[in-house]
Amino acid sequence: MTTTMLRPAKSCEALRDWKLRRELRHEELAALKADIDQALNEVAAGRLSEFNTDRIVERAG
Template sequence: MPEIERLTVTMPAEMAAVVKQAVESGDYASTSEVVRAALRDWKLKRTLQLDELTALKVDIDAGLADVAAGRVTTFDAARIVERGRKLLADRSPSA
C-alpha cells in the first residue's frame, strides 16, 4: 500500500458543500475519496493539455521552418482566424 500523507485543504463554502453532498448521496465513501477522484481527473486533464501544447509547439516550429525556407508565400490572417474558430467550436465543452 502506498504511503499516506495527511493534508489540510481550504476551499470556498460552495465547493465544500459539493464535496459533502457527494459523500452524503453515497457517491463517495469520504471527502478524501472525492478529493482523490478530483485529483485523478485533474491529472489526466493536465496531461492531455500538456500533450496538446507539445503538439502545438511542434506545429509552430514546423511552420516557422517552412517560412524560413521560403515554402510559404501567402499569408491570409482572416482564413487562419476562421479555421482557429472552427477548430475551437468543434472541441468538446469538457476540454
C-alpha cells in the first residue's frame, strides 16, 4: 500500500489557499447579510414599491 504525503511546502500552500478562500467566503457572506438587512429596513420603513418587472426593464433600457 502506497501513501502519498504532501511535501511541507505544498501543504503550507494548500492551507494558505484554503484560508484565503474561507476569508473570501466570509466577506461575501457578510456583504450579503448587509444587503439583506438594508432591504429589510427599507421594507419596514415603507420605502419599497411593489415588484414590477416592466418598470425594471424600462429603467434598464
